[in-house]
Amino acid sequence: MNPVYLDHSATAPVRPEVLDAMLPFLGTRFGNPSSLHRWGREARTALETARERVAAALGAKRQEIVFTAGGTEADNLAILGRVRAALEADGCAGIAVSAIEHKAVLTPALQAQREGAELIVLGVDTRGVLDTGALDEALRARPTLVSVMWGNNEIGTLQPVAEIAKRCSEAGVDFHTDAVQAVGRDRVRVDEVGCAMLTLSGHKIGAPKGSGALFVRSGVPLTPLVHGGGQERGVRPGTESVAHAVALATALELAVREQESEAKRLSALRDRLQAAIVNGVPDAVVNGADAPRLPHVLNVSFPGLDQEALLVSMDMEGIAVSSGSACQSGSVEPSHVLIAIGRPGEGEASVRFSLGRTTTAEEIEAVAARVPAIVSRLQEFATR
Numbered sequence: 001m002n003p004v005y006l007d008h009s010a011t012a013p014v015r016p017e018v019l020d021a022m023l024p025f026l027g028t029r030f031g032n033p034s035s036l037h038r039w040g041r042e043a044r045t046a047l048e049t050a051r052e053r054v055a056a057a058l059g060a061k062r063q064e065i066v067f068t069a070g071g072t073e074a075d076n077l078a079i080l081g082r083v084r085a086a087l088e089a090d091g092c093a094g095i096a097v098s099a100i101e102h103k104a105v106l107t108p109a110l111q112a113q114r115e116g117a118e119l120i121v122l123g124v125d126t127r128g129v130l131d132t133g134a135l136d137e138a139l140r141a142r143p144t145l146v147s148v149m150w151g152n153n154e155i156g157t158l159q160p161v162a163e164i165a166k167r168c169s170e171a172g173v174d175f176h177t178d179a180v181q182a183v184g185r186d187r188v189r190v191d192e193v194g195c196a197m198l199t200l201s202g203h204k205i206g207a208p209k210g211s212g213a214l215f216v217r218s219g220v221p222l223t224p225l226v227h228g229g230g231q232e233r234g235v236r237p238g239t240e241s242v243a244h245a246v247a248l249a250t251a252l253e254l255a256v257r258e259q260e261s262e263a264k265r266l267s268a269l270r271d272r273l274q275a276a277i278v279n280g281v282p283d284a285v286v287n288g289a290d291a292p293r294l295p296h297v298l299n300v301s302f303p304g305l306d307q308e309a310l311l312v313s314m315d316m317e318g319i320a321v322s323s324g325s326a327c328q329s330g331s332v333e334p335s336h337v338l339i340a341i342g343r344p345g346e347g348e349a350s351v352r353f354s355l356g357r358t359t360t361a362e363e364i365e366a367v368a369a370r371v372p373a374i375v376s377r378l379q380e381f382a383t384r
Helices: 016-026 040-058 073-090 102-112 133-139 161-171 240-281 305-314 336-338 361-382
Strands: 065-066 094-098 118-122 146-147 172-180 197-201 212-214 297-303 349-356
Touching: 016 240, 040 065, 040 073, 040 172, 040 240, 040 297, 065 240, 073 102, 073 146, 073 172, 073 197, 073 212, 094 102, 094 133, 102 118, 118 133, 133 146, 133 161, 161 172, 240 297, 305 361
Parallel strands: 094 118, 094 146, 146 172, 172 197
Antiparallel strands: 065 212, 197 212, 297 349
């Protein structure tokens, strides 16, 4: 079987159109957008045009887009920037986050707590959907910020972000959503969902790693994380990467344009793969199966199997996937997302299959035929 890449949630290949758009700004059009000469003016024009394109794709205003070096920086800027602004203004702050957020949200939330903010962790049900009762209780405490991701990166669960934004607005609380996995797979518009801030990352949608942005609705106060010049309205100082901004704008426009048709295609392929695994492995558990899900993510747990052994076996068969766990210091740790939805965390293997623009029906058929055989072989070894 030819190798099959099913790890698009980790990163996606750079699209040829994106590479073509950004290459001039890595070569002859190299100017610093803060310079006043013709090279600088050319770079400034390209940067601001890219900002307008990103804003238009999201339903935002041009001045509400802050370019960053990726989703993690954008999440940190949203959370720590907003909390520090509140601490500086009022001497107190609070933040509420869901239990299944990406570490790019959970880790700065913990840092905010160390700096004096009250931290509330909101539970989810067994599907991975936010407990709205817990949200309402948290909102009564009037935190500075609520952060709930649009679509989960591990199990694909979509959150009711429009309803969450509405409840936060009614309580006078800012709402941030990490939409890194949702952009290009779900309809993401800030003029339809009243969030205060929204994170996106380029390398999930065909732009290079190191590209990203944070939407910051006009009037939302942020304290910068780094200090220097006045770039990005002083919120994110440092010379902007024009090439990455152009790449992000190009990839985002393509992803938004193709979103509806790609969502339909990917969900059909995902469902075909899911059916083959469930039919071929009777004790397999599809995580988040009963919830609205991102069309490209399938997360399956296999009780009784070793996590690392399953991933290695998949790789040896030419199938690139991820676990629902973070790999740190050479050891595979249980996923906080799976634990939050009630999976045991230990004693079973979990695999995330994530599809993308380059995934074909033929590849899914090949993987669908191989996965049950791989699992069966490992199950035999486990019982010896």
